[in-house]
Amino acid sequence: MFQRIVTFFEKRSFGVCTYLADKLNMSISKIRLFFIYSSFLAVGFPIVFYILAALVLDVRHYIKKIRLSIWDI
Template sequence: MDKIQGFFEKQAFGVCEWWGEKLNMEIGQIRLSFIYLSFLTFGSPIVIYLVMAFILKHKYWFKRRQPTIWEL
């Protein structure tokens, strides 16, 4: 069971882990809430999860960079 759980945690995009660190919650609770919300709302949190995964994967595009002295 630990091997299966480790495989899925490595394949996940890290969205639940990121939210867990930001909100100081257990990662398992966040994952369960995504699963329950997906069943209750017919899958719309899956789309939100994938958007958040894309943003986390490419967060350097979305961060506002401060201009350096050489760019002024």
Template sequence: MYKILHFFEKHGFFVASRLADRLGMRATQVRLFFVYISFITVGLGFGLYLTLAFLLKLKDMVYTKRSSVFDL
């Protein structure tokens, strides 16, 4: 288990620093960018889900087919 962990620490966690070197930025700024983007994408998906649920509920309340006057 420690060999796998050591391998990923040695070879896998330099993505942000390599990308920062190519862009001429600091690695912490790149990492913060990825964190903020992940929160935004999760929040947008959840917000879209709630909006669609609200609109469907509103549609059901407005366009309910009533068979008679007494169904009000």
């Protein structure tokens, strides 16, 4: 049951931690823990960074999707 909940949130999350972990060659869990601990220490600033990074990644994904559809013509 718990594993199904974790899988649900991992599939529908923004992918910011996964993207950062791939770029920095680190574990995803370490990146997630960093965001959790730093949000307690910095009074929510990492949450703002996470949301902005999610928007940037979403826009990049949308632009790549448009580029691929133009070349498919």
